[in-house]
Amino acid sequence: MKIAVGADHAGLPLKEAVINRIGALEHAAVDLGAHDFDADDDYPDFALAVATEVAEGRADRGVVLCGSGVGASIVANKVRGVRAGVCHDTYSARQGVEHDDMNVLCIGSRIIGSALADSVVDAFVTAAFTGEERHARRLEKVKAIEASGGISQ
DSSP: OEEEEEEOTTTHHHHHHHHHHHHHTTOEEEEOSOOSOOTTOOHHHHHHHHHHHHHTTSOSEEEEEESSSHHHHHHHTTSTTOOEEEOSSHHHHHHHHHHHOOOEEEEETTTSOHHHHHHHHHHHHHOOOOOOHHHHHHHHHHHHHHHTTTOOO
16 A cells, blocks of 8 residues: 655654554555654645645555644545544544545644554554445445535535
């Protein structure tokens, strides 16, 4: 699997550990930056880069790191076809893929450390969408909402 990874200055300290973990799981990580510390960089730039790689099929999944994971999640979810979630535990990371077909994991490097991040990345990377009828039905509803622009009718 090819996994795009991006981080702003706040996520940068955890990015290398995440990339190494993806490699240890025998998947390819694509590093979309930041490559150097810049306190003035902005999380939307990196979240958009990762989300675009996933949405356009150049990456199977993505991981975005920022201070809390929240901002990255908000941005990534603006990209059509991306289903991003903030996960700081293994249950959410696994269940997000299995039930919701989550394809972008957002992590707050000011929330969790590298050991827990390794476990969360493991859960995300090794999980697969179950395709069970109830999950497929719900996913189709999510896609319909996205296609309508989120406007209730």
